[in-house]
Every structure is written in structure tokens, then in C-alpha cells.
Amino acid sequence: MSSSDPQPPIAFSKIGREIQSPVIVDLMARALANPELLSLAAGFTDNAVLPRELVARFASELTQAGLADEPLQYGQNQGRARLRELSCEVIASHPGEQAVAFDPSNMFITNGSQQALYLAVQALCDPGDIVLVEEPSYFVCLEMLKGLGLRPIGIPCDDAGAIIPEAMAALLRDLDAAGERARVKAVYLVSYFCNPSSRSLEADEKRAVAKVLLDAGYIVPVMEDAAYRELFFEEAHPAASIISMLEFAPFPKLYLGTYTKPFATGLKVGYGYCTHSEWLGKILGIKGHQDFGSAHFNQALIERVLEEGLYEGHLAGIRKHYARKAQVLEGELLAGGLKELGWRWETPKGGLIIWARAPIGSDLRMESEFCQRCIEQGVLYVPGDLCFSSGEPWHCARLASGALPEDRLIEAAQRFVAVAKQM
Numbered sequence: 001m002s003s004s005d006p007q008p009p010i011a012f013s014k015i016g017r018e019i020q021s022p023v024i025v026d027l028m029a030r031a032l033a034n035p036e037l038l039s040l041a042a043g044f045t046d047n048a049v050l051p052r053e054l055v056a057r058f059a060s061e062l063t064q065a066g067l068a069d070e071p072l073q074y075g076q077n078q079g080r081a082r083l084r085e086l087s088c089e090v091i092a093s094h095p096g097e098q099a100v101a102f103d104p105s106n107m108f109i110t111n112g113s114q115q116a117l118y119l120a121v122q123a124l125c126d127p128g129d130i131v132l133v134e135e136p137s138y139f140v141c142l143e144m145l146k147g148l149g150l151r152p153i154g155i156p157c158d159d160a161g162a163i164i165p166e167a168m169a170a171l172l173r174d175l176d177a178a179g180e181r182a183r184v185k186a187v188y189l190v191s192y193f194c195n196p197s198s199r200s201l202e203a204d205e206k207r208a209v210a211k212v213l214l215d216a217g218y219i220v221p222v223m224e225d226a227a228y229r230e231l232f233f234e235e236a237h238p239a240a241s242i243i244s245m246l247e248f249a250p251f252p253k254l255y256l257g258t259y260t261k262p263f264a265t266g267l268k269v270g271y272g273y274c275t276h277s278e279w280l281g282k283i284l285g286i287k288g289h290q291d292f293g294s295a296h297f298n299q300a301l302i303e304r305v306l307e308e309g310l311y312e313g314h315l316a317g318i319r320k321h322y323a324r325k326a327q328v329l330e331g332e333l334l335a336g337g338l339k340e341l342g343w344r345w346e347t348p349k350g351g352l353i354i355w356a357r358a359p360i361g362s363d364l365r366m367e368s369e370f371c372q373r374c375i376e377q378g379v380l381y382v383p384g385d386l387c388f389s390s391g392e393p394w395h396c397a398r399l400a401s402g403a404l405p406e407d408r409l410i411e412a413a414q415r416f417v418a419v420a421k422q423m
């Protein structure tokens with residue numbers, strides 16, 4: 001039977017009935033399919049700084065016969081023990097962290113941090129439940145939450161993405177008044193060089209979040225996504241993670257990290273660090289059903305890189321590279337006169353993104369004339385409305401500087417500015 005033959009209907013599940021192909025999948029497919037379409041949208045890293053030599057060297061070592069803990073076999077559901085230890089050390093090496101706070105038994109290795117996030121949410125939430133998110137927030141997470149039938153609700157933030165504590169307290173009061181308290185299952189923060197705002201949460205800002213939650217009696221799980229923490233340009237962001245901050249002691253916590261963006265997205269190895277044993281048990285139970293362990297070979301490879309002390313050297317190289325890419329993109333936006341047209345953005349200090357805001361009232365959504373003209377001109381961006389739980393406002397664009405080589409990045413920025421000028 002071929003796929004063009006008539007197919008009998010299937011009675012799908014609620015998720016199956018409602019699922020739509022995520023925007024991220026479409027954006028990546030477009031970027032891969034048409035090299036002439038310059039993508040400032042897709043979250044790829046730069047091929048020029050992929051760790052080819054390290055991967056080749058350790059792939060060769062790891063394929064020798066007779067290695068203990070054979071990397072070409074299945075591994076443990078929770079991930080390789082040594083990689084879990086080393087991943088704790090990676091987190092503990094950041095400023096402000098209390099090394100003693102990290103226990104490898106709380107660590108689990110996943111198929112990218114996206115899987116850790118998905119498992120954690122699945123363990124916590126039923127359809128209709130609420131997850132509080134920053135505004136703007138990681139659009140793939142927002143889509144994922146909605147796809148599971150959940151309600152992401154934005155924590156009020158200012159134009160640049162800074163959380164407004166009084167407004168957050170008011171939001172919790174409103175949720176109480178609406179009888180929604182029991183439905184608030186988690187808070188999700190992208191604290192380091194956020195995708196998309198590129199800003200990092202200051203320690204005081206995090207303390208304020210903990211205080212607002214505590215004062216309102218919302219002792220709910222807090223998930224801190226640190227996907228870009230290692231990708232700072234000059235200096236690490238000084239705020240400690242929620243794992244090491246005393247103010248978060250009363251909360252169940254999950255810290256999400258990854259080796260995709262900072263090392264190789266194609267290996268797709270990430271991790272979660274969960275301080276709550278029951279929650280962790282549920283996460284691992286679901287993971288057992290889903291894949292009973294992430295790609296063992298890829299884990300072993302990253303473990304070797306860390307074990308040999310080669311990760312930091314690799315990071316030092318790519319930090320300079322991505323700092324330069326961000327400068328190139330920003331430089332071209334400035335040279336093209338985007339600020340004179342009333343656009344604003346903060347110069348990123350890390351990550352792969354510039355969060356550009358057109359004058360209020362502009363419409364940059366996927367279906368907007370602006371977006372269609374960009375596609376006609378051969379440049380893609382992520383419309384910012386996707387990064388807001390309510391789908392508004394419409395005047396923001398997420399521009400990624402990671403993937404394109406410099407000359408094409410310049411060309412993409414020029415095409416983007418040209419459309420902004422026409423509009």
C-alpha cells in the first residue's frame with residue numbers, strides 16, 4: 001500500500017487531534033532546503049566552529065573494541081554516571097555556584113535539554129494547567145506547552161524583558177481571585193542570554209521572583225533554562241543558578257543545560273538537574289517509557305571531551321567567534337539605519353540572538369506584509385509574537401546571528417533593513 005492509496009480514518013488522541021507541526025520544524029526545514037533563503041531564524045550554530053577534530057578523535061577512540069561501559073551499546077536510562085558527575089562540575093564552575101550543592105544522583109542526561117523540559121512538564125501538568133513564563137519566552141517551549149493543552153501565562157515584564165515584581169504579585173492575586181491557584185504548576189525562566197530577549201536575569205531579579213512566589217504561597221516547581229549560559233562573549237553572567245540561591249531553597253527546582261549549542265547540536269546531548277527526588281523519579285519513569293536512555297555513544301563522546309579538560313578550550317574559541325558574529329549583525333543593522341527608523345534592541349552580551357523591536361504598532365507576524373516581503377527578499381526571521389504567551393505584541397523580531405557565515409549574515413541584515421525601509 002502506498003501513501004497515496006485511500007487511508008482509513010484513525011481515532012486520534014486529544015494530542016494527536018490537536019498537534020500541528022511546530023514552527024521550529026518548519027523554519028529549520030526552510031533554512032536547510034533553500035540556501036538562497038538567508039535564515040536569521042533557525043537556531044543552528046556555525047558550521048565553521050563545530051568541534052570536528054575533537055569529535056573525530058574521540059569517535060575513533062570510542063569505537064575500539066573492549067572499552068569498559070561499551071559506548072556502542074545501550075546505556076543507563078539516567079545517563080552515564082561519569083557524564084553526570086562532569087555535568088555537575090560544569091554547572092558548579094559558573095560564578096556564584098556552590099559546588100557542594102551539586103549531587104550527580106540528581107542529574108539526568110537527555111536528548112537535548114528540550115527533552116528534559118518536555119519530560120519535566122509531562123510529569124507535572126495536566127491539560128488546562130498553567131505554566132508561568134517570562135515575556136518574551138522561548139517560543140518552542142510555548143508551542144510545546146500549548147501542544148500539551150497547557151496554558152502558558154506571561155509574567156509581566158518590561159519592554160526589554162525584565163520581570164516587574166509588583167506586576168507579577170498582582171498576576172498571582174488575579175489567578176487566586178479567578179480560582180486558578182491549583183492550576184499553576186510551574187514557573188519557567190530562561191535566565192542566561194535568553195532566547196529571544198538575549199538578556200540575563202540579575203540575581204536581584206531572581207530573588208524578587210522567589211519572594212513574590214513565596215509571599216503569595218506559591219511553592220511551585222521552578223524550571224531554569226540555561227541553554228546559552230556557556231555562550232557568553234566576554235564575561236560569564238554573575239548571577240548564580242536557582243540551585244545555589246538560598247532564596248529558592250523552599251522550591252522544587254530543575255536546571256536545564258545542554259551540550260548542543262555550546263558543542264555540537266547534531267550530538268543532541270543535554271541534561272536536567274532536579275532537586276526534588278519524587279519529581280525526578282517521575283521524570284525518569286517517563287523517560288524510561290520514551291527511550292530508556294539517550295544516545296549512549298554521544299554521551300560517551302562528550303564525557304571524553306570533558307574528562308580530558310578540552311571543553312573549556314573549545315568554549316573559549318567559540319565565544320570569540322559568536323561575539324564577532326553578533327557584532328557583525330548589529331553593525332549591519334546600525335549601518336543600514338534601522339535605529340533611525342525607530343527600531344530598538346539591546347546589544348547582546350552572549351547567546352546567538354538580537355531581539356529587535358520595531359516601532360510599536362508595527363506588524364511583523366508570519367502573515368504580515370513585512371514578513372512576506374522578507375521572504376520575497378530571501379530573508380527569514382522569527383516573528384516575535386510567537387515568543388509571547390498571548391501572541392501579542394506584534395512588533396518584535398528574533399534575529400539569530402549564529403548560523404550564517406559573515407558575508408551571508410551581512411547580506412541577510414541588508415535584506416532585512418531594506419524591507420524595514422520599504423515599510
Ligand SMILES: Cc1ncc(COP(=O)(O)O)c(C=O)c1O
Pocket residue numbers: 043111112113114115138190194195225227257258259260261265268269270
Ligand atoms: C532557550 C532554549 N532552551 C532549550 C533549547 C533546546 O536545546 P537542545 O534540546 O538542543 O539542548 C533551546 C534550543 O534552541 C533554547 O533556545
